Amino acid sequence: MNLLIPQALHRASIRTKLTVILLAISLTVVTIGFLIEVGWDVRDYRNVAEEKSREVVNVFAHDFTQILLLDSAHMAVETSARLREFDEVTHGYLFDAQGDVVYGYTREGRDVIDVPQRRSAAAQFSGEYLDVWAPVEYEGNRFGTVYLRFSLEKDKRELLEHLGVVGLILPAVFIIGLIMSFRSQGLFTKPILHLHEVVKKVGSTQDYSLRVYGQEHSEIGMLYRGFNQMLEKIEESNRKLQNTKLELRESNRQLSYLATHDALTGLINRAEFERRLKRALEEVQAGRRNHVLLYLDLDQFKVVNDTCGHMAGDELLRQITHLIRRHLAPDDALGRLGAASTSTATMRCCCGWWTKTVCW
Amino acid sequence: MPADVGAAFNKGKRLGRLAWLATMAMIALCSTARSADLVLPDLLVDTQWLETKLGHPSLVVVDARAPTDYAAGHIEGAVSLPYTQTFASNSDYKLIVSLSRARALFSTAGVARDKVIVIYDSGEGTHASRVFWVLEAYGHRRAAILDGGFPHWRGQGLPHSIVPAVPVPSTFVPEPQVDRLAGKLATRLALANPNIVLIDSRSEDEFFGSTSKAALAGRIPQSVNVPWLRNVTRMGDVTRYKSSEELREVYAFVAGRKAIAYCNSGKDATLAYFVLRRLGMNPAVYDGSWLEWSVDAQTPKVLAGTIAP
CATH class of the missing domain: 3.40.250.10 (Rhodanese-like domain)
Structure with a gap:
């Protein structure tokens, strides 16, 4: 198979490959058919010519016997007149038992031919002619031999006409073959090309929601379903991965929030406050901005805790936070520096670029 | 080198032309030889x-x-x-x-x-x-x-x-010609065919039935009488054919049709045949002639008794 297919075809697309192969097959079949037809026709033409010549000889058997036995010029003339009706008979010679020519016939418009030498073959094709030899017999008695020459021009012309028509049909069949092979290759390549298209798209866009569509029940259909299932699985794991990512991000955010904020008041904790303070100071030193720092301290807070309980102390802290926050801009930082264990609520307000009046 | 090639080519061309000339000359010679071989100027x-x-x-x-x-x-x-x-x-x-x-x-x-x-x-x-x-x-x-x-x-x-010649024997192949030899049937068929004319080459007396070499006096219907002597002129013992112009006039009635000539035995009619052949027409001879026709009860005849005076 590798030997049969040229190298260039190996690199060709599946569509080209299929078209060329189908075309080659149809061309081969048509050519073989044509050759068989030619062979058959030629054989047939010879058989028909021979058969026809035999028939003519049989038709004239009685005439030839009469000429040989009755030796009459008038009978010979009548035979010639009847032979004239057969266009294909161009020449004829009648030999008596001794082998002497007793009668000759030359069709009008034909050149006279020499008296032929007797041959053993009953029928012989020579170029445009068929030469036939036959005994002139009656009820087993042989009276002589007849030679008739048949022109094959008409038969040959008919044969050539016939082959010409077949030859004309051949290109038409070839064109039909071309169209059909092109169309039929589509039957196979279209689903494969569609699959190929989708694979390419998935590869370039990473869009796993794409699917192969088609009413294929063959192996290609199974391929489609398999590919779609694979895509579904990929899509699902991808979705899970995304979810996990989101969850991770959320917990990260929460973790960082917890790390930088005070759990009770929701204010930024000391570490965060100091980080921001440091940044603010850097900005001030660079002369880019002015910052204001307010420091608040709750005196006797321990008393609240001790007398009213920690719950009340916590509530107090929350309400104070709420009060202060109402007067701050969103980018002002308000932090709680006091440690919960000392029960001393120390608040520091690191305000934005403008001094704010904080009513307390 | 190219000059040599050119010369060789020219030489070849010259040789070819010479060969062609020689061939033509030979063909011309052959054809003149064949024409010298004997061509009949006329019948x-x-x-x-x-x-x-x-x-x-x-x-x-x-x-x-x-x-x-x-x-x-x-x-x-x-x-x-x-x-x-x-x-x-x-x-x-x-x-x-x-x-x-x-x-x-x-x-x-x-x-x-x-x-x-x-x-x-x-x-x-x-x-x-x-x-x-x-x-x-x-x-x-x-x-x-x-x-x-x-x-x-x-x-x-x-x-x-007076010394008899010794002929060189040959092989003659008889090829009977439909258009030259007419039988009784062909003549009978001619009567029904307006494209064939019948010529009676016998004497006027025989044509009109006042005398006959056969048992019956009369003629084949529709035939035209051209007595064989009308084809020739006699000068002493020499008989000469009339000129083609005269003969064309004699046979004007044939008018391009096929002609079948008859007489008593198929001899005198051949004179009409020969003349018509010379005039480029298409004649045949009914060799059985009146001798055969008259004895057949089935053939149509114009008999002496029925001839208008």
């Missing part, structure tokens, strides 16, 4: 033409007269083929000689396809024309008649001899 040849061609290997001069006339003197080299031999021996109606007899007769006389046959008689015309017709009826294509016959030849002091 009627004159004595001068024949004199120059005497002894030609393709020429066979045929003496159609009786053997006694031949023995008394004939054209030098002529073979004897008496016209009486061209009738079938076994026929009551003097039909044409049989196939095998014709083959023997003509083969002995040396008649073959490639030979030109010139026939002469004593000047009657009909004897030579009978042999001419039989030859053509049997398929020979190159035959002619000597104008004036032997009396004219001898009268001009042309070479003649």
Whole structure:
């Protein structure tokens, strides 16, 4: 198979490959058919010519016997007149038992031919002619031999006409073959090309929601379903991965929030406050901005805790936070520096670029 | 190098041209040789033409007269083929000689396809024309008649001899010609065919039935009478054919149709046949003629009794 297919075809697309192969097959079949037809026709033409010549000889058997036995010029003339009706008979010679020519016939418009030498073959094709030899017999008695020459021009012309028509049909069949092979290759390549298209798209866009569509029940259909299932699985794991990512991000955010904020008041904790303070100071030193720092301290807070309980102390802290926050801009930082264990609520307000009046 | 090649090429071209010229010259020579080989100028040849061609290997001069006339003197080299031999021996109606007899007769006389046959008689015309017709009826294509016959030849002091010529035997193949030999059936069919005209070559008396060589006096219906003597002019013992213009007028009624000529036995009618052949028409001879036609009860006839006065 590798030997049969040229190298260039190996690199060709599946569509080209299929078209060329189908075309080659149809061309081969048509050519073989044509050759068989030619062979058959030629054989047939010879058989028909021979058969026809035999028939003519049989038709004239009685005439030839009469000429040989009755030796009459008038009978010979009548035979010639009847032979004239057969266009294909161009020449004829009648030999008596001794082998002497007793009668000759030359069709009008034909050149006279020499008296032929007797041959053993009953029928012989020579170029445009068929030469036939036959005994002139009656009820087993042989009276002589007849030679008739048949022109094959008409038969040959008919044969050539016939082959010409077949030859004309051949290109038409070839064109039909071309169209059909092109169309039929589509039957196979279209689903494969569609699959190929989708694979390419998935590869370039990473869009796993794409699917192969088609009413294929063959192996290609199974391929489609398999590919779609694979895509579904990929899509699902991808979705899970995304979810996990989101969850991770959320917990990260929460973790960082917890790390930088005070759990009770929701204010930024000391570490965060100091980080921001440091940044603010850097900005001030660079002369880019002015910052204001307010420091608040709750005196006797321990008393609240001790007398009213920690719950009340916590509530107090929350309400104070709420009060202060109402007067701050969103980018002002308000932090709680006091440690919960000392029960001393120390608040520091690191305000934005403008001094704010904080009513307390 | 290219100059050499060019020279060689030119030389080749010159050689080719020479070869071509030589071929053409040979073809020309061959064709002149063939034309010198003997081409009949006419179906009627004159004595001068024949004199120059005497002894030609393709020429066979045929003496159609009786053997006694031949023995008394004939054209030098002529073979004897008496016209009486061209009738079938076994026929009551003097039909044409049989196939095998014709083959023997003509083969002995040396008649073959490639030979030109010139026939002469004593000047009657009909004897030579009978042999001419039989030859053509049997398929020979190159035959002619000597104008004036032997009396004219001898009268001009042309070479003649009493020594019988020894013919070179040949193989004559009889090819009976449908268009030249008409039988009773063909003649009967001609009556119904407006494209065929019947010519009665007998005398006027025979045509009108006042006399007859057959048992019945009369003629074939629709036939036109042209007595054979109307084809020729007699000057002393020399009979000469009339000029083509005159003859064309005589046979004007044929008007391009096929003609079948008959007489009593198929001899005199051959004169009409020969004349019509010369005029380029398409004649045939009904060899059975009135002898055969008149005895057949089935054939239509115009009999003497019914002829209008």
